[in-house]
Amino acid sequence: MEILNHIKNSANKYPNKVALKFKEESITYNELVKRFDELGANLSKWLNNFDYPIGLYIPNHPDFIVGYYSLVKAGKVTHLVDAKWGRAELSNLIENVHLGGFLVRTEDVYMFPLLDQVEKQFTNNGLTLLILEPAILSNELNVERLNGVISCRYSSGTTGTPKCMMYEEKNVLAAARNWSESINLSHEDIVYCAAYLTHGLAFNTSILAPLKVGATIVLHSDVTPRHVINTIKKENPTVFVAFPVLYDLLTRVNGDYYFPQLRICVSSGTVLHESIKRKFHSKFSIVISDLYGVAETGLSILNQSDDYQSVGFPLKNVSVKILDENGDEIPQGSLGEVSIFTESRSKAYYNFPQLLEKQLSNNYYRTGDIGYLNQEGKLYIKGRKTDVVDVAGKKVDPHEVENVLRELNGVTDVVAFGAKVSEKDSQILAVALITDGSVTRKDVVNHVKKTLVSYKIPQIVKFVDSIPRNNNGKVLRRELQSQVSKEYQNGGV
Structure with missing residues (x-):
């Protein structure tokens, strides 16, 4: 092959x-x-x-x-x-x-x-x-x-079942090519990967791309901030790949550091707040490069500038359009749905036939994110259309958590959602439950812990008398998010 x-x-x-x-x-x-x-x-x-x-x-x-x-x-x-x-x-x-x-x-x-x-x-x-x-x-x-499929990764499903994204060899090759050409990766590079290899960020930047050009890959054994800094000192990487949560933690380490050989620090997986980027730049004299992309397309947009409001320009061999509800391209500066064309896109979902294909408009994948392109072709994201929760770079399907909690004795209704609770605009997982009065927060945490991975354990547990829904029975998640976020910030949850 x-x-x-x-x-x-x-x-x-x-x-x-x-x-x-x-x-x-x-x-x-x-x-x-x-x-x-x-x-x-x-x-x-x-x-x-x-x-x-x-x-x-x-x-x-x-x-x-x-x-x-x-x-x-x-x-x-x-x-x-x-x-x-x-x-x-x-x-x-x-x-x-x-x-x-x-x-x-x-x-x-x-x-x-x-x-x-x-x-x-x-x-x-x-x-x-x-x-x-x-x-x-x-x-x-x-x-x-x-x-024709060689590998599969997972994206959050709508019922607790992950969507299985299928990739042919040409898709994996395209992802490596797009990345390596965009940052001029070479055999002289040392790539320090502090992200999970199953995640698209690591898989597309830190495996085939460096191996293809003869670079060296350093894999993490410990992602505590002090260990990461010591590894950078010891291994002298030129490229550093990590999730936003690690960059946040690194800004809190005492002292200032200078790593002249480190030419690019890459972040992806969830929103990295401007305040963290500024603190990181002040401490390490390096601008964090944001990589934007949805799971289905792979990494597609790179921001290497200090324009912290933008997610940047398309990678090499990637094209971006902003489409209206009818799938027609709209003028620069107008808000619409961010849509991406790239050969790195997943072929389809194995277990949800035609679902991915329905998101295509003339081979452009409609991401569900709302944004616009400026006159230079730089992309700005202004909102999301999905309920999936980003927890420290991990995608959590709230329906999966809900299904697990519905099996807990005493729970009569439940909804899981992401709550923004800090200046960084990061999300944490929250649940609102209706119970018979016998269930405690400890019961909720322990029940989820027995069944699901640790990052799917809710950090906020709120017991309510009713869950807000519209006339069609759909949960009003934004109403819950707003309520819980305010209460959390005021110390009431």
Whole structure:
């Protein structure tokens, strides 16, 4: 495959150069190719006549990258699965997006949430393939729909089921090309990735793009601010990739720092408030570069300027239009729906046929965000049309949280939503509940904690007598958001 050939070309040019670093561990380009060639060959044998996709269930570690390219070499559709997800979330994937197994680190097998439902295990060089029992495999697998697909990532669904975004090789290649050409990435770069590799920010900026040009990737082992600063001092990265919450924390570290080799700091995943950007620039003498994009299109817009109101200009090979409700392009300066054309866009949702396609207007993906382009072609975002909550760069589907809480004894009605509670305009997850009076905040937190990953635990729990709805029964989330935000700021929640 072309993807693997790009990495092998880098190995031919820089055979003994470090490709991946993690703590004190280093893997050269030659070693990387050897590892994914060997494991890929074994996976081909182990998965012969097994059509189900495989979930890559590995935390940020070189093994994630080795495992991904091994599955690509084996010709298997690879799902990028958050390694913090638990039993309920993995079972949901098996049922709704039809996973048939998982690739995990051998040392982590004992912690795998569904170990009791594994039929076979195969191990090679520190990685273990877990094949699930036939009884729990879905009989609705659509092999034809996966034709040409090499990997899948997830976007929040509307019913607690994640939308499975399918990517062909050309989409993954385009994402790497768009990014590397836009920032002139080269073999001299060192990319320090402090974001999760399953997230589009990391996957599109910090895996294929640097490997394609022969750069070095440094993966995080600890994202506490002091450790991050020490890693920057030690590794001398030229590119730093992180979620907004980490930039916020870095501004609070005592002292001022100067990292002359660091040419770009990239943030994406949620809104990074202007005040944080200014504090960061004052402390580190670096302007944070915002990357904008929705999950379906991948990263599309880059702001490398100190115009903190804008999200910037389109990346190389990306085109942006502002459309009205009829799908017609409107003049510069006019507010409309931000729509993006890029070859990095997901092919479709596996488990929601035609849903993504309905968002297309002449091959431009309608993002659901409202904004405008100025005369220079710079994009400004003014609002969102979705209910999905951004929690420190993680997308949380409020309906999933609601479904879990409805199973808690004593809860009669519930709504989950994002509340803006600080100067940074960041969101935290809140829930409003109607109960029989027997439920406490601790009960709510513990119930969610048993079922979902930690960032889906509500930080605000509000007990109410009624939940505001319109005449059609739709929850008036904005009314709740406004009420809870004011109460929180006044210390009343």
